[in-house]
Amino acid sequence: MAGFLTAVLTHASDCDRPGDTPGPACFRCRRRDDRRVDTGLTEEDVVWRCLACGTERQISNWQGTRWNLSQGRPSN
Ligand SMILES: [Zn+2]
Secondary structure, three states, rough: OOHHHHHHHOOOOOOOOOOOOOEOOOOOOOOOOOOEEEEOOOOOOOOEEEEEOOOOOHHHHHHHOOOOOOOOOOOO
C-alpha cells in the first residue's frame, strides 16, 4: 500500500515524464490485467482513479514529502 501511494505521488507530480506513462497498478485489483490508475493534481491534493474497480481517492498533505517531483528532480 505505501509503495502504491508513493508511486501515485511520483507519477502525478513528475512534470518531466512522458504524458503516456502508465500509472501504477491499482492495489485493490491485483488479479486484473488492466488496472493502471489515472493520476492527477489539484491545487492541494493528488487524486487517483482506477477505471477497473472504480476506486477513487485523494491524497492530501503530500507536498512536503520527498516524492514531490513537481519542482524537478534533485539529480537533474
Ligand atoms: Zn482497481
